[in-house]
Amino acid sequence: MARTMAAKIWDDHVVAAGEGEPDLLYVDLHLVHEVTSPQAFEGLRLSKRRVRRPDLTLATMDHDVPTIGGRAAADEVAERQMSALEENCRREGIRLYGMGNARQGIVHVIGPELGLTQPGMLIVCGDSHTSTNGAFGALAFGVGTSELEHVLATQCLRQRRPKSMAVTVEGALPLGVTAKDVALGIIASIGVEGGRGHVLEYRGATIRGLSMEGRLTVCNMTIEGGGRAGMIAPDDATFAYLKGREYAPADDHWDAAVERWRALATDPGAIFDREVSIDAARLEPYVTWGTNPGQSVPVTGSVPAPSTETDERALRYMALEPGTAIEAITIDRVFIGSCTNARLEDLRVAASVVRGHRVHPKVRAMVVPGSASVKRQAEAEGLDALFREAGFEWRDAGCSMCLGMNPDILGPGERCASTSNRNFEGRQGRGGRTHLVSPPMAAAAAIAGHLVDVREFN
Amino acid sequence: MEPFTRITGILAPLDRVNVDTDQIIPKQFLKRIERTGFGPFLFYDWRRNGDFILDRPAYRGASVLVTGANFGCGSSREHAPWSLLDAGFRVVIAPSFGEIFKSNSFRCGLLPAELPEPAVRELITLSLQEPGMEITVDLAAERISASGFEAGFAVDPFFRECLLNGWDEIALTLRHEADIARFEAKRSASRLS
Ligand code: SF4
Numbered sequence: 001m002a003r004t005m006a007a008k009i010w011d012d013h014v015v016a017a018g019e020g021e022p023d024l025l026y027v028d029l030h031l032v033h034e035v036t037s038p039q040a041f042e043g044l045r046l047s048k049r050r051v052r053r054p055d056l057t058l059a060t061m062d063h064d065v066p067t068i069g070g071r072a073a074a075d076e077v078a079e080r081q082m083s084a085l086e087e088n089c090r091r092e093g094i095r096l097y098g099m100g101n102a103r104q105g106i107v108h109v110i111g112p113e114l115g116l117t118q119p120g121m122l123i124v125c126g127d128s129h130t131s132t133n134g135a136f137g138a139l140a141f142g143v144g145t146s147e148l149e150h151v152l153a154t155q156c157l158r159q160r161r162p163k164s165m166a167v168t169v170e171g172a173l174p175l176g177v178t179a180k181d182v183a184l185g186i187i188a189s190i191g192v193e194g195g196r197g198h199v200l201e202y203r204g205a206t207i208r209g210l211s212m213e214g215r216l217t218v219c220n221m222t223i224e225g226g227g228r229a230g231m232i233a234p235d236d237a238t239f240a241y242l243k244g245r246e247y248a249p250a251d252d253h254w255d256a257a258v259e260r261w262r263a264l265a266t267d268p269g270a271i272f273d274r275e276v277s278i279d280a281a282r283l284e285p286y287v288t289w290g291t292n293p294g295q296s297v298p299v300t301g302s303v304p305a306p307s308t309e310t311d312e313r314a315l316r317y318m319a320l321e322p323g324t325a326i327e328a329i330t331i332d333r334v335f336i337g338s339c340t341n342a343r344l345e346d347l348r349v350a351a352s353v354v355r356g357h358r359v360h361p362k363v364r365a366m367v368v369p370g371s372a373s374v375k376r377q378a379e380a381e382g383l384d385a386l387f388r389e390a391g392f393e394w395r396d397a398g399c400s401m402c403l404g405m406n407p408d409i410l411g412p413g414e415r416c417a418s419t420s421n422r423n424f425e426g427r428q429g430r431g432g433r434t435h436l437v438s439p440p441m442a443a444a445a446a447i448a449g450h451l452v453d454v455r456e457f458n
Numbered sequence: 459m460e461p462f463t464r465i466t467g468i469l470a471p472l473d474r475v476n477v478d479t480d481q482i483i484p485k486q487f488l489k490r491i492e493r494t495g496f497g498p499f500l501f502y503d504w505r506r507n508g509d510f511i512l513d514r515p516a517y518r519g520a521s522v523l524v525t526g527a528n529f530g531c532g533s534s535r536e537h538a539p540w541s542l543l544d545a546g547f548r549v550v551i552a553p554s555f556g557e558i559f560k561s562n563s564f565r566c567g568l569l570p571a572e573l574p575e576p577a578v579r580e581l582i583t584l585s586l587q588e589p590g591m592e593i594t595v596d597l598a599a600e601r602i603s604a605s606g607f608e609a610g611f612a613v614d615p616f617f618r619e620c621l622l623n624g625w626d627e628i629a630l631t632l633r634h635e636a637d638i639a640r641f642e643a644k645r646s647a648s649r650l651s
Contacts, residue, residue, distance in 0.1 A: 016637040038491035077489035128534040144536035144562035424480040
C-alpha cells in the first residue's frame, strides 16, 4: 500500500505494538539541553536506572547561556543548571558540547550542522522546536521531561500514531519573501491549532526550491501551527548538505545511505488525512501584530480591527491601535537570532541589507549566531565586522532573547522586531512586545527605526 | 505517580483561549532543577498585574480549572503541568490542549479533560455565577458532574489506565526488554560513534 514518508519512518521504528496501546517506538537520536533535562536525570537516579544508550544521546547548552562575558556572566541558578548537566553527562557517559566547546549551539542548529540529523531517523528532544530536524526527512518531535526520562531509560517512546497533513506550496517566491514568510503564511492560513494531531509534510516546488537552511526554518515553526512534527522529503539538496559533515555516513557507506534515503519519500498515491495548498505568489513579507504567531499581516498592511476578545487583549498588550500602518510602528530593539533564523544563510541575508547603513540611533540591535560554528564561519566572511560597524552587537551563540532566560531581555514596554518564532506575552521579557519577521525585515527595521518593507528599502 | 480516580473540588474559570506555557509558567522560573515548588509562580505575570481571577477568595484552593481552547500551546516545558499540580490543580477542562502539554499532563498526574466548546462555556458561566461551586471529575466513569451540569468525556484508554493505577510508564516499557533488545540487534550499529 502506498505510504506517506511519516508512516514509513514510523513503521520502521515500532519496537512493540499492543492492542489498544500506543506504539513503542525506538529513538535513533536523543538531543538534550540544560533546561528540560535535570528533573529527568534526577528521576532516573531516584529509581536507580541508568541511561540505556548514552551513545545515541548528545547534549548541549543553549537556553541559559550568556552570549557575552562567557560562563562567568551566568547567574547563580543558570550556573547550577549548567553544572547539573555537566555532572549528569559525566555520570552517564553522554557526549556534551557545553559552553566554550567549538560545537556548542542551539540544539536544533547543531543537530543538522554536525550531520547528526539524517533522513529516516526518529529524533526527540525535550523541546518543542525539535520539528526543525524534519527538514532532512526525519521524524522529529518535542517531548516533555517525563518522556525524556523514559527515552533516557529505555531509548523508546510511547506514542499514538499521528494523522498526516500535506501542506503543498507551489510557485515562485516573490522578491523579498523568505522561508520565514512561508512559515508565517502557512500558520496564518491553517491557524495556531490547525496542525493539531498531525505530522505536516511540506511539499511542492516552492519547498523543493528552498535551501536546507530555509527548509529548517519552515519545519521549525510547525509547532506554532499546532503540528506535532513537520517534514520535507530528502533530495539532492539534502544529500549535498550532509555529505562530509562530522557525523554523516562515511564515504564507504555513503551510496548505500543515499539509496535508503531516496526510498523514504511519500509514495505516489499515498493518502493524507488532510491536504492544504498555498500559492507562493500570494505570500508577502509578514509581520505579526499580536501575541500569537497566527496574528500576522503583510508589511504593507495595517493593524486589523479586533474580531474577538483574544484580538482585543493582544492589541492592548501590544499597545497598538487598529488601522495603524505596520510601517508606522517604531521599534526599540532588533533581535536576529534563534533556532528559526540564526544559521549562516540568515546572517548573510541580513548582512546584505545592512551593508552601507547604520542602525537607527534609537534602536538597540543584536545578532546572536545559532551556534559557535555559525559564528566562526560568519566571522571568517567578515559578517561580524559588517554588523558591528553598522552598530549591531555581535554575540556568542545561544537562545538568547528568543526566550530571555539569560540577561538578554526586553524591558517592559520595549518593542522588538525579532527573527524568532514566538510573540507570546512576555516571551522576550516581561511586558516586552515582539513582532516576528524574517532576517532581512529585521535588518531593515534596525536601520529604519520602524517596521519597513524590505522590498522598498535602500 | 499518584493514582487518579475521582476528585471533588472547587472549579475555577480562566476564560481565555490559546493560553501558552509561557503564561502558565514564565521562563524565569525554569531554572529550578527540581520538579516541585513551581506553584507560587503559576500565571506569575498575570497575577502580578493584579485582580487575577484565580486570586479571588472564592476560587482559592480550587482543584479543577476550566478554560478555553488550545490550552498549554507553545513550549514543551513540563514545568507547566508541574506548576498547576503544585498549585493544587488535578484537572484542567478545555475544548482542546496543546499536544505536548496534554501528553506531559498525563505523565505527571494532571488530568486534561476535553469537553465540547458549549459544555466548557456552560461551566465557565456556572463558575462565574456561583464562585466556589464544586465539581466532581470521575475518571473511572469518565463523567464530570456539578449541580445542574453533567457530561461525559473520553480519555486515551492507555493513559486512563496509567492514571487510574498510578503506573510508572518506564516500568511498563522495561517489560518489553526482549523486544527492545531484538530491535537493537536488528538495527545497524550506533550511528553516533
Ligand atoms: S532559540 Fe528559542 S525556540 Fe529555539 S530552542 Fe532556543 S528558546 Fe527554544
